[in-house]
């Protein structure tokens with residue numbers, strides 16, 4: 001890992017690759033901290049471990065330090081203190097193998113998708129000129145824009161524009177793709193397109209590190225997540241493990257609320273809560289189909305039975321005691 005002790009603004013990340021390259025991790029940070037000149041701590045002793053091959057959701061409300069972290073990982077901002085590595089290397093060494101979308105690239109409205117990407121590629125000193133045409137065509141194909149490659153950018157939909165921005169990060173082989181809020185500002189169709197694309201890119205073997213302030217989005221798109229709050233890491237792990245400490249409940253819709261509550265209690269379910277037209281209870285180790293069979297066997301009219309799994313929002317509320325005060 002790169003040990004960082006210098007002040008903001010000093011050169012960093014230029015050390016030779018360390019001997020202890022971080023094995024199977026795409027990103028590792030240890031105590032990573034960014035204090036801006038005004039004294040504001042944007043990122044506070046962050047310990048992240050992003051496994052290779054994951055779609056890693058970097059989740060937090062606006063202002064929680066996601067963009068600052070990403071900018072540090074990409075060598076755009078110098079950390080104040082902490083250690084970090086990308087693909088087992090200091091960021092400066094890893095960057096050619098990392099694609100990134102931080103602020104939307106500025107595309108020319110009157111140029112086609114292909115022409116825009118060719119201009120981008122021409123500005124990349126690490127790109128091999130002779131292969132530009134093929135690499136650009138491949139990147140457009142990968143994001144599903146081959147058919148629109150000759151169309152002017154200004155005629156692209158919002159989703160197509162964002163897919164082109166992601167294609168710009170994919171004109172070279174990448175082991176890691178870092179996307180900062182890639183669905184921000186998109187319409188529902190564009191959001192769907194980008195989420196699908198992220199999953200497809202990950203399925204091809206690229207690790208994707210994607211920030212979002214939308215809990216539901218991370219749950220849908222990601223295999224792992226880290227949750228940030230005011231610069232600090234609240235939790236990280238697989239999506240399943242993050243919520244595994246929380247209780248799964250069963251919800252039974254029925255006109256026979258009292259009978260249903262009695263049967264659930266007899267079965268051994270705990271925290272049975274009858275309400276108007278429904279009963280909920282902690283499912284524990286019980287199979288939902290067995291609960292349903294028992295209810296029906298006792299003559300309870302079951303209109304609906306649902307297993308209510310804890311969401312990332314429940315995890316966040318459980319850890320911080322606060323709501324996740326953004327639109328989900």
Ligand SMILES: Nc1ncnc2c1ncn2[C@@H]1O[C@H](COP(=O)(O)OP(=O)(O)OP(=O)(O)O)[C@@H](O)[C@H]1O
Pocket residue numbers: 036037038040041042060061062063064065066067068069181213
């Ligand atoms: N250049 C800067 N100088 C001073 N403070 C900054 C600077 N950049 C960010 N901050 C502050 O650091 C904190 C974290 O900001 P950051 O942009 O990293 O959060 P974020 O989670 O990415 O939020 P958003 O989604 O709104 O960008 C915020 O309080 C922000 O105001």
